[in-house]
Amino acid sequence: MIETPTSPAPPPRDDAWLRLEVLYRTSRDDVYAYVFTLLHDRAAAEDVTALAFERAYRRRRTFDRRRGEERAWLFGIARNAALDELRRRRRFTVMLADPADPADPAGVAGVAGPDAGDVGEGCEPILRRAAVRTALAALPARERELIALKFHAGLRNAELARVLGVSESNAGTMLHRAIQKLRKACDEMV
């Protein structure tokens, strides 16, 4: 989890505003990372991130702490927005391939990036990183989402379970299965 410096906020009008300010500062980059991993589209990820926070601000009074932590609540909103985006895409057409992301130096859909340009001695970490990225992109969306929630968004297992609507042990099992798959794919590549 990375603290994000933000511009000074106006004085909070109530407790809900204050909580949202803190939540925004601590979760902005995490939400974006999760959504980007899920959508494979930087522009769409930015839109969905903005939309998720917008919805969170609009529904700030509906948050019920008894139903989970605020981060789980926020990622639930972000997940719904991201899945709506996926649905929208499917309605329009089936994309032949994920568009290349000019902002991603390694690319998303392949290992063909600067990291993979030089495969000489001492480049094994770079190769491994590229292999992990490729294997992650090749995972089914449901498992990719688990990885994103755990390693990109930094959710605890309980929060992860809350976002997905499953039990904590079930979430742990699913996460372990996804990691095993990822390890196998990485080993095969390297």
Add this chain to the structure above:
Amino acid sequence: MRWFEEDPLDPEIGAALEVIEATLAGEAVDPRDADLAELALLLTAGRPTMDPGFAAKLDGRAASHFLAPGPSSIRLRARPQWPRGERPAQPQGRRHRIHWPELGGLLAALTAAFVAIVVLGGSGGRPSQPVKGTAVAVQSTFTRTPPTPSSAAGTVVATSSAASTRHPSLAAVPSAAAPSVSVPSAAARSAAAPSVAGQAILRPPANGRKIIQAAQLDLTTPPSRIDDVAQQVFDVVGAENGIVQSSRVTATGNPDGSADFQLSVPSQNLPETMAGLSRLRYATVASRTDTTQDVNSQYTGDQNQLADARALRTSLLRQLAGASTQTQIDSLNAQIHDAEASIAADQVTLGRLAHQISYSQIAVTIDAATPIPAPVTGSSGFNLGTAAHDARRVLTVAAGVALIALAVLVPVGLGAALVAWIALALARRRREQALDGA
């Protein structure tokens, strides 16, 4: 809501997850788990980062609490980047968002309209129940029809026609000769009382025809007032030169107390007598029955028959004066005797009929009953009792309306909740399908 039992985590999986958690927390792990730890670090290191330009814009919007610009109008960047000429055609027609507040308002308005129709229409759709004190009076007034000129007699019954059987003289009136118009039995005897008492007293047309009139009056009074009311009956009859032919007063102080009167009053005083009896203190008129029977032709016939008998006797007397033989004398004496007997019988019949015409029979019954409070008219009758009564009535009506509204709103609410639940489940299912198909 967790409604299922949570399965215990497999120990091997639990250990792997612990290694991941330790790695992410920066703690040392067992060298045997180095591969897993390295993978976790690589995944964390591969975390996508946000474009600084977008981050700045987002921070700006967060500073304004995402209040402006509008929700879905923000497109921070053109999306997605379709290859030239390969962008699929957008579906025609804008996808409409569901405006829940407007939809809820519309639903509430429809529900309110439905309740209004049910409540207001319900009272108008059913046959009107008589309202205490007035509805029966109006109904009886409207349904009362005067006797047609061609009819020999007319009967106006203000309440149940069964009441007329109490009066012997009324029961003797041939119904075929007296077509009656009956109002359906009052919903409550006491409810009809004020209006019956307030009706105009019937007066047959003063055209010289011979008419027999009779009436029956049913009164109710508190059990403790039987004696008072009975005494007032005597007073009224005496004042109108009437006769109390028979009476029976049973005063027990309980609701089983009663009194019966058989009255005979001069026919010309009948309207005033009835008016007086209808205004007795402590008494309420439960029902009143007025009966008339035109006996003009019968009276004229009896008169003619008497005249004929007298003429026959005169003729026989003249013949007797001129009779010469004993046989003629005996025969005429016998005929004269028969004629005189006939005259006597006719005189009795005519006299009885004349008495019936001159004196009207009135049957009065007094029953002890719990008095019904008179309806409040005007502000002068306002007191705590009537206020409490009105308040109770208002609360009853309000509770009834609330009950009806509830009967409508509960099914509507349950239906709306079911629809909302199905819609949410469908949306969730569609999202999961989108994830599976991605």
